[in-house]
Amino acid sequence: MNKITKQNKKIRVILVTDGDKVAQEAVEAIGSSLGLRCISASAGNPTPISGKKIVNLLKTVPYDPVLVMFDDKGHSEKAEGEQALEYVANHPDIEVLGVVAVASNTTGIEGIHADACVDCHGHVIDRPVDKKGEIKPKPACACESNIIGDTVDVLNDLEIPVIIGVGDIGKMDKHDDLSRGAPITRKAIEEILKRSDLHV
Numbered sequence: 001m002n003k004i005t006k007q008n009k010k011i012r013v014i015l016v017t018d019g020d021k022v023a024q025e026a027v028e029a030i031g032s033s034l035g036l037r038c039i040s041a042s043a044g045n046p047t048p049i050s051g052k053k054i055v056n057l058l059k060t061v062p063y064d065p066v067l068v069m070f071d072d073k074g075h076s077e078k079a080e081g082e083q084a085l086e087y088v089a090n091h092p093d094i095e096v097l098g099v100v101a102v103a104s105n106t107t108g109i110e111g112i113h114a115d116a117c118v119d120c121h122g123h124v125i126d127r128p129v130d131k132k133g134e135i136k137p138k139p140a141c142a143c144e145s146n147i148i149g150d151t152v153d154v155l156n157d158l159e160i161p162v163i164i165g166v167g168d169i170g171k172m173d174k175h176d177d178l179s180r181g182a183p184i185t186r187k188a189i190e191e192i193l194k195r196s197d198l199h200v
Helices: 021-034 051-058 080-090 153-157 183-195
Strands: 011-016 037-039 066-069 094-102 116-118 163-166
Touching (some): 011 183, 021 037, 021 066, 051 066, 080 094, 094 183
Parallel strands (some): 011 094, 037 066, 116 163
C-alpha cells in the first residue's frame, strides 16, 4: 500500500455508506487487514458526528487511505449520514478515491448508478445488487439499474471517481459475515484501490 503522510497533501479516503455496528466491525477489520486507516468515530446508525468533525479527525491520521462510514438510518431524505458525506466529499483537503455504495430496502429514493457491483458470491459484475447482494433482475428502465440505499442519493450531486455497489455489509445471508473476513465488502474496497492504481 502506498502510504503517505499528511504534509501538504490531500487526504485520500474511501467512503462507505453504512455504519451500523455490524458494518463498523467489518470495515474496521478490513481496514486493519489491508493496512488502511479507519475513522471509527464516523460509525453509527445514524452517523453520530458532523462532516466537519470527521474532516478534523482525518487530519490527525498518520497515513492514508482512510475508510470513513456514513449512515442515514433508513431515512429517504438527506439525513445525518448524507449531510456528513457531502461535507467530507466537497472539502478541499480531501480526495475521494471511491465509494462503497450499500443497498438497502429504503423506498422513495433515486439510487445511484454504480461503476460495478460485487455480488454475494464475490463476483464483480456490471449489474446492480440488492440488500442481500443478489443480482437484481434485468432492468426494464434506467432507474431500475441503480443501487438503492438510504445513504446514496447524495452521490448523484458529487464527483466520485469510482462507485462500487454491495449488499448489506457484514450480512448478505452470512456471505459477508465477519467470521469469513467480510469478503464481499473487502473485495469492493480492493476494487476501488485497484481502480485508483493503489495495490494491497
